[in-house]
Amino acid sequence: xxxxxxxxxxAPGALLMPAATRADQQRLAAALRDFTGGQPMREGRVRLDVxxxxxxxxxxxxxxxxxxxxxxxxxxxxxxxxxxRNPQPQVISAQFGPRSGRAYLATHIRLATSQALVxxxxxNDGSFWSQRVEVVVTLxxxxxx
Amino acid sequence: MARVLLRVPVSVEKGAVIEMRALIQxxxxxxYRPNAEGVLQPRDIIWTFTCRYDGEAVFQAIFxxxxxxxxxxxxxxxxxxxxxxxFTWEGDNGFAQTETRxxxxx
Numbered sequence: 533x534x535x536x537x538x539x540x541x542x543a544p545g546a547l548l549m550p551a552a553t554r555a556d557q558q559r560l561a562a563a564l565r566d567f568t569g570g571q572p573m574r575e576g577r578v579r580l581d582v583x584x585x586x587x588x589x590x591x592x593x594x595x596x597x598x599x600x601x602x603x604x605x606x607x608x609x610x611x612x613x614x615x616x617r618n619p620q621p622q623v624i625s626a627q628f629g630p631r632s633g634r635a636y637l638a639t640h641i642r643l644a645t646s647q648a649l650v651x652x653x654x655x656n657d658g659s660f661w662s663q664r665v666e667v668v669v670t671l672x673x674x675x676x677x
Numbered sequence: 678m679a680r681v682l683l684r685v686p687v688s689v690e691k692g693a694v695i696e697m698r699a700l701i702q703x704x705x706x707x708x709y710r711p712n713a714e715g716v717l718q719p720r721d722i723i724w725t726f727t728c729r730y731d732g733e734a735v736f737q738a739i740f741x742x743x744x745x746x747x748x749x750x751x752x753x754x755x756x757x758x759x760x761x762x763x764f765t766w767e768g769d770n771g772f773a774q775t776e777t778r779x780x781x782x783x
Contacts, residue, residue, distance in 0.1 A: 591745040618743050619709050626738040631730075631755055633694030638751035642707075642743050673745075 552616050552647065560614055560650065563621035567612045567652055568660045577661040580613070580651035584666070589643040589673035598635035598653045598661070602628075608635035610654040617647035642673035678774060679703055683764060685778040689756045697728065699764050700749040701774065707742035723748055723768035731760035740768075756782045 552560075564573065582594045598608045607630050613623040626637050635653065646669045652662045684698040701723070708720025720742070728736040735754045748766075763777040 595751075615743060619707070620742060622739075622741045623743040624738055624740060626736065626752070628736070631733075631735045631757070632753055633755040634753045636696075636751075636753050637738070638749075639738075640745040640749045642745050 556616050556647075560616045560621050560648075563614050564650065564652065564662075567610075567614070567625070568654070571658065571660050573652060573660040573662045575662060575664075578611075578651050578653045578663040580649060580663045580665050582649060582665055582667055584668065586643060586667055586669045588671045589645070589669040590671075591640045592643050592667075592669075593638065593640050594649070595636070595638035596651045596653075600635050600655070602630055602632055602635060604630045605656075607632070607656050608653050609656055611635065611637055612652045612654075613641075614650045614652070615641075615643065615647055616649075618642065618644045623649070643667060643669045645669055645672050679766075681764070681774070681776050683776060683778060685762055685780060686756075688781045688783065691756060691758070691782050693756045694753050695756050695780075696751060696753050697762070698749070698751045699726070699728075700747055701766050702747050703766075703768070703772075705740075705742070705744055705746045705748060709742070721769050721772075723766050723772060725765075725767045726750055727765045727767075728752070728754070729763045729765070730754060731758060731762075756780065758782050 577599045579597045586592050596611050600608050608628045612625040614621050623641050648666050650664045680702040682700040686695050703723050706718050706721040710718050712718050726738045736752045759781045761777050765775045767773045
């Protein structure tokens with residue numbers, strides 16, 4: 533890559549967001565595989581709402597909405613949320629059905645540090661859809677003391 | 678008994694999609710945190726949340742240590758008929774609590 537002036541000036545910014553280690557990435561990938569049973573995941577349909585800049589990692593509001601009519605023939609079966617750099621990759625998983633009305637879920641979570649969050653939805657046809665969001669945390673949750 | 682805050686509509690039209698919110702007072706101790714003596718505090722987590730509408734489970738969630746203290750959850754369901762809506766939390770150390778509200782559907 534050619535180092536332009538813009539890239540050079542942006543470089544210190546990248547240091548503020550420490551890259552996830554290979555172990556973190558593998559752990560997240562393993563947790564996602566557990567959820568999907570190895571089926572391919574596609575980007576889209578899922579919207580994971582979380583503030584991109586979090587001041588307090590002890591209680592971070594998140595919500596997940598999936599585009600679906602939630603009918604008997606086309607609905608979400610499960611939604612799972614995963615993280616990259618907490619001590620455990622699982623955050624929450626929930627079951628839905630045509631009686632849910634909407635594929636919607638909101639909760640408050642802990643984030644140990646700046647990291648990626650991934651929301652995955654399993655549709656009744658067996659397909660998996662996901663969205664990945666990067667979050668910067670200024671005050672980490674007391675997860676590891 | 679832990680304190681619980683619930684937001685459930687009292688009266689709705691049949692077929693309406695209603696949002697319910699539930700919050701329960703709980704430490705959600707992760708098991709990764711040392712106390713003042715440097716000893717890890719034992720894990721104390723609520724693992725499951727179930728909402729039953731007239732006896733049928735309409736929403737179930739599995740929590741984790743990544744859920745903030747005093748777990749909050751919001752979700753929706755379709756108002757089908759008048760009846761009880763119950764909310765059950767279960768977790769470590771035999772924690773189990775159920776709260777029930779009545780909804781009237783017109």
